[in-house]
Amino acid sequence: MRLAHWAVNAPLRPLLLAVLAASVALPAQAADLVTITRDALGNNASLNAARAQYSGVEAARDVARGQLLPQVNASGNVVHNRQYESQTSARAVPVPPTGAGNAGAGVGGGSDDNFNSGSLSLEATQVLFNAVTRQEVTQAERQIDQQVYLLAATEQQLLIDVASAYFDILRANEVLEARQAQERAIGRQLEQASEQFEVGLIAITEVEEARASFDQSRADRIAAESNLQVAFEVLEQLTGQRYANIESLGDSMPVALPSPSTRDYWVEQAIQRNPQVLAQQAGIEISRVGVDIARAGQMPTFQAFANYQYADSDNDYLTGHDSSSQVGISANLPIYTGGSTSARIRQGTYQLESTQYEFESQRRTTIQQVRSLYTQVSNNVETVEARQQAIVSTQSALEATRAGYEVGTRNIVDVLNAEQNYYNAIANYAESRYDYVVNLLSLRQQAGLLDVPAIEEVNGWLTGEDVTFTLPDGGEDDYQRGMNIGAPPTPDT
Numbered sequence: 312m313r314l315a316h317w318a319v320n321a322p323l324r325p326l327l328l329a330v331l332a333a334s335v336a337l338p339a340q341a342a343d344l345v346t347i348t349r350d351a352l353g354n355n356a357s358l359n360a361a362r363a364q365y366s367g368v369e370a371a372r373d374v375a376r377g378q379l380l381p382q383v384n385a386s387g388n389v390v391h392n393r394q395y396e397s398q399t400s401a402r403a404v405p406v407p408p409t410g411a412g413n414a415g416a417g418v419g420g421g422s423d424d425n426f427n428s429g430s431l432s433l434e435a436t437q438v439l440f441n442a443v444t445r446q447e448v449t450q451a452e453r454q455i456d457q458q459v460y461l462l463a464a465t466e467q468q469l470l471i472d473v474a475s476a477y478f479d480i481l482r483a484n485e486v487l488e489a490r491q492a493q494e495r496a497i498g499r500q501l502e503q504a505s506e507q508f509e510v511g512l513i514a515i516t517e518v519e520e521a522r523a524s525f526d527q528s529r530a531d532r533i534a535a536e537s538n539l540q541v542a543f544e545v546l547e548q549l550t551g552q553r554y555a556n557i558e559s560l561g562d563s564m565p566v567a568l569p570s571p572s573t574r575d576y577w578v579e580q581a582i583q584r585n586p587q588v589l590a591q592q593a594g595i596e597i598s599r600v601g602v603d604i605a606r607a608g609q610m611p612t613f614q615a616f617a618n619y620q621y622a623d624s625d626n627d628y629l630t631g632h633d634s635s636s637q638v639g640i641s642a643n644l645p646i647y648t649g650g651s652t653s654a655r656i657r658q659g660t661y662q663l664e665s666t667q668y669e670f671e672s673q674r675r676t677t678i679q680q681v682r683s684l685y686t687q688v689s690n691n692v693e694t695v696e697a698r699q700q701a702i703v704s705t706q707s708a709l710e711a712t713r714a715g716y717e718v719g720t721r722n723i724v725d726v727l728n729a730e731q732n733y734y735n736a737i738a739n740y741a742e743s744r745y746d747y748v749v750n751l752l753s754l755r756q757q758a759g760l761l762d763v764p765a766i767e768e769v770n771g772w773l774t775g776e777d778v779t780f781t782l783p784d785g786g787e788d789d790y791q792r793g794m795n796i797g798a799p800p801t802p803d804t
Contacts, residue, residue: 341556341777344477344770348763350550351473352466361465368458372451378444380437387431392624394424428624436616439640442607450600457593464586467761469549474752474766476546478745481560483539485741490532493734494525497727501525504723517723524727556777564772566695566747569754574685577758581681584759588677591670598663605655611644677757684754691747698740705733748772 352358438444501521507513547553569577582588616639623632645652712729715721748769755761 341558341775342554343558343773344474345763345767347477347546347550347554347557348470348473348766350552351469352763354551355469355549356551358465358469361462365455365458365462368451368454372448372455375444375447375451378438379441379448381435382437383433383435385431385433387429389429390427392424392426392428392626396424424626424628426624426626428622428626430620430622432618432620434616434618436614439613439615441612441614442610443604443612446600446604446607450597450604453593453596453600457590457597460586460590460593464590467586467756467759470761470763470766471749471752471756473546473549474769475749476542476549477557478560478748479542480539480546480557482741482745483535483542484559486738487532487535487539489734489737489741490528490535492737493730494528494532496730496734497521497525497528500723500726500730513723520724521727524731528731558773559776560744560748561772561774564744564748566692566744568692569685569688569751574682577681577685577754578678580758580760581677582674585677585757586759588670588673589759591666591673594666595663595670598659598666602656602659602663605652605659608648608652608655609645611642613640613642615640681754681757684750684757687750688747688754691743691750694743695740695747698736698743701736702733702740705729705736709733 501518501524504513504518504521508515508518617637619634619636621632621634709726709729709732712721712725716723716726752761752765752769755765
């Protein structure tokens with residue numbers, strides 16, 4: 312059951328972001344839950360960050376793997392040399408007089424020699440056995456496995472966040488409708504009481520009772536407007552976009568127990584498929600490999616190597632060049648490392664123990680959440696039916712109270728209380744319907760079963776009827792400037 316749109320007597324708050332205008336038809340097509348979900352999957356900053364994190368972990372695996380592949384390095388230099396000699400030998404041969412052909416060519420005595428030299432070195436290595444590096448590759452692969460689950464958890468969290476924000480808007484909208492209608496109805500009661508007081512039919516106390524109820528209904532309406540504004544902004548934060556209108560939830564949506572309707576089934580699914588549980592389980596494997604890496608630090612390493620060196624210069628007293636090459640196998644065996652290797656093994660063991668406890672904590676938390684959500688959904692099914700019936704009952708009570716007031720058997724306080732009960736019943740019914748939908752999706756999330764097809768199934772419960780939102784005074788441009796959260800970053804290339 313949905314309450315028809317009512318006009319508001321009191322002016323809306325200036326900062327209200329979105330107000331109900333369901334009777335206004337816009338040319339733009341209303342966005343449904345699937346459309347908004349796809350916008351979020353393509354534009355959500357947290358999800359894009361998780362995707363980049365996953366790609367970074369994949370690259371880290373390639374970095375570790377590269378240490379097991381051939382390594383080739385080349386180096387070289389070109390040097391200008393200038394030698395200064397001031398020492399002379401007692402048996403130095405006298406330097407002939409300076410003349411043509413021997414200028415500056417002194418052999419004994421002090422002399423300067425300027426020349427250029429260059430060298431080139433080429434080296435290639437190939438790891439034959441390195442247990443540490445191999446275990447690091449294994450650990451990097453386990454980290455990729457964990458990142459897959461963390462990315463899936465981020466995606467599922469985004470799906471439930473978008474669905475919750477979407478239905479919170481509709482929830483707040485229906486509650487606002489009820490509060491607007493309540494304010495309007497109690498406002499009429501206040502006008503009627505004031506007129507009756509003026510002609511002496513009732514006492515001033517009844518007017519004050521009506522005024523107090525009207526003030527409370529106005530406060531309730533203002534709070535409902537605020538809730539709608541907040542819900543609308545949450546959806547924008549998730550998608551980076553705003554929507555002028557969205558589709559409403561149909562009255563004929565199915566309200567039934569989760570299928571299969573056994574709590575143990577959902578608990579079993581959660582243990583096997585919840586991505587947070589699986590990520591913690593993968594964390595155990597990462598820590599276990601970390602212990603293996605620490606233990607591998609005690610083992611020898613072997614690598615094959617080959618190198619070639621070449622050197623030459625234009626020194627007047629040297630001719631030809633120098634070159635050499637080597638081919639061989641090198642080995643390294645750590646004998647004593649100051650106790651650091653044993654300490655790393657202990658450190659890794661404690662880390663493994665910690666991740667095992669974290670896994671158990673996550674498993675217990677998930678089981679508790681699944682059981683609680685299953686109970687909540689089961690209760691929501693009964694609550695929706697009960698609150699729907701409560702609307703009928705409170706409406707009948709309101710009509711009877713109004714009739715009694717007209718004949719003098721009831722006073723205005725009774726009427727005001729009946730009015731309050733009726734509109735509270737309408738608001739509570741709206742709350743229960745959306746509680747059911749969100750809790751059902753949350754149950755699927757905890758069981759690891761929330762995906763786009765599940766969102767599409769719920770999307771089928773929408774009616775296609777638009778709920779339209781308009782901007783406050785200032786217009787679209789002012790709104791966009793005020794709510795601009797910035798363009799997405801451009802990755803460095």
